[in-house]
Amino acid sequence: MTATATPTGDLCSMPALLRRNARAFADRPAYREKEYGIWQSWTWSEALREIEWLAFGFLALGMARGDHVAIIGRNRPDHYWAMVAAQMCGAIPVPLYQDAVAEEMAYVLGHCGARFVVCGDQEQVDKVIDIQDQLHQIDHVLYHDKRGMRKYDHEHLNWLHDIREEGRASHYRHEHELALREAELDYDSTCVMLYTSGTTGKPKGVVLSNRNIIETAKNSSEFDRLGPREEILAYLPMAWVGDFIFSMGQALWNGFCVNCPESADTMMSDLKEIAPTYYFAPPRVFESQLTSVMIRMEDAGTVKRWLFRHFMDLARRVGPAILDGRKVGLVDRLRYAMGEIAIYGPLKNTLGFSRVRVGYTAGEAIGPEIFDFYRSLGINLKQLYGQTEASVFIAQQPDHEVRADTVGVTSPGVEIRIGDSGEIFYRSPGTFVEYYKNPESTASTKDEAGWVATGDAGFFEEDTGHLRIIDRAKDVGKMADGHMFAPKYVENKLKFYPDILEAVVFGNGRETCTAFINIDLTAVGNWAERNNIAYASYQELAGHPRVLETIKAHVEEVNRSVAQDDMLSACQIHRFLVLHKELDADDGEMTRTRKVRRGIIAEKYADLIEALYDGSDSVQTETEVTYEDGRKGRIRATLKLVDAATVTPRHHEVAAA
């Protein structure tokens, strides 16, 4: 490519943005982290100093241009700094999922040929040391948390803090070299490489350039009018493109503050303390927050319960309308204001949503009830549609045009085209450069004109111009009688029940549909407690006759709702079973971002699927499970197969014709 025009002027890399922020917002908070019970904070000028020292330290260790620097750990300022410091040195940061088991990590580290690995703590260092024998390319392992590290052989192992101190001491020696390396960065240099978890096959390294990240950050910030005063909580995996866009791209572009929680367990109380103005969470987080609110309300006193019910009914009726600026009568507005004082305000405060101006959910479909619950409280929760290859944004909902069943309008700067098969294609400044060392996949995903196949099937609504997603294009199939089979559509309806954590629907090429169901231990456990149902294990609770009865009621309700849709009425569930174990990423049944891997599940539980179709009442099975420490075990169970009533659709003949 010839000389690149950069609409953003000199601001064509993350380090350049950092230096701009250190000048423009010198004394404003850039990073906060709760440690030892206190929010420690760093201003932009302090952050720049820390990152520079770290970069000098990296140079002292011999970091070269184009080196890959893996970062494995939870969200901490140090880890974000290591990424920017690596970029300063002309190296490429590669954040990894910290809960990945050693063999998954080995593949990614080997594939990108990482010479440097920055680890959060001993647990991650252990994993890296475990796989180092297979990978001879790792030259230096650095760690943030000193605990337990004293006894290790430190020949190629360093405390990140020591490296920073060495960098500080060698300031003058490396200043020139660092300036040189930073000056070489342009809009087309690689900003970051992120591995997609992928529902099929090995992870692929998505190469994103500075152009991808900065243009996307710029466009999306303008879309939601984000500014330097935003506060965000960085708690989603650093390896996920969303966190990179929010906590790196948008944070550096706007100069807003990134807050890191004290630990994964304290996320909820940290959220409350920070009260972010811009918030992002997968539906799962919103679901679990709502579940915990409901559980606590059930235990509350009569007066509180009445107040809650009364004002939540009102909120459901008028809340979304008020939020969207539509017409609402004066009386209802007054009552809503009272509700704000009595219920909504305190509730939002408890949840940490008092100040949320823009909230997003993505990754999976969110239940309409859950979505409406938050919106009725006056929280501007919206949906977006995106993927790693697009630097997140493909479509998103503008303020005041929010609905549970669409993903909004085309994001600024993005073009969307619907293919003949219904598959969605897009082209945007955020479109990835390539899959690292995988030209075949790059070619099959992105054509020469830059159009990328999303693998999702969807359509634009004619009257509103909003995009609706049906399912993964490859998952959409045909049933034996030719009807459309869209498992995700049914699964999402099932998952909207708090009792159901996961569902997997089968039926491609078959006469009828069947399903595997995972119960939600929190919700069902609480229900069991209130109904005096004793259980000793997940397995026992999952198999309890009354639990099966409840799930059956949910399935039948879903069947009635599915029957309403002419296109998909054949996807009603005729038989189902409740699984004896939770589907788990460690067993390969889900991706790290918790999407079900259909193929693997169908293969692993082939005996169960067979039983669902052969009409038997129960089935015996044995399953291998992987514990968190990597050991394997087996669990045996006898599962009951349950028939569910289905509804004959009204337009059956028409649809079949």
Next chain:
Amino acid sequence: MTAYEPYTTTDGRTIGGVLMEMKNITLRFGGVEAIRDISFDIREGEIRAIIGPNGAGKSSMLNIISGFYHPQEGEVWYKGAPRPAMKPYEVARMGVGRTFQNIALFEGMSVLDNVMTGRLTHMHASFWQQALWWGKAEREEIYNREQVEKIIDFLEIQAIRRTPVGRLPYGLKKRVELARALAAEPSLLLLDEPMAGMNVEEKEDMSRFILDVNDEFGTTIALIEHDMGVVMDLSDRVVVMDYGRKIGDGTPDEVRNDQDVIDAYLGVAHG
């Protein structure tokens, strides 16, 4: 007293000289002889286990070390000098901390406040200074809170910092108790059945923490435990008691192969 050379264990910890020595201890309750003529020592930096069947006198021994019981015969030597009969709080001030078999926390107080009580021996401000939150009291409180926060971080109980102890599950209460004992910065930490009633995962966590405490803070640990697997994996040396007498003393391997011990306690040889 036996003289020992300091040595370094295979996992890189330094075991020093004798920290505490029990010399010919006999303890009677009326006519019942709970402990008869027992001698053993605890070396600086080691993890020392006391094992034995129910009623062997393990807890009594721990209570002697912590100053709760006073033996009729024998002497307790601590840091190279005989220790006179003392009240438990005086023993605590000398650097002996402990946890209890039946959790003894303040149920209505938050985890943070419970752990702060462990700092009691490190507070010297006067009543009036504390009442008025003035001068030394403020400085001490801040310093003590910093120390407590480090322990909270170390034991990974940040998420329950503000939770009343009464609402916590058993395994976490045990961890809070350990935190409180650690807050006193003991040189000798006594753990009375730290794993009792725990599931496998909780036991693994607790073992990890005990090893980490020993390793990171260099705290000498004496523990009583029923779970043989845990004892053998954790400890550097083991004292075996039966009917108030010592029937074995040595490394886990030595004890495991000792015929008296096998007969009295383990029943059959493991593996």
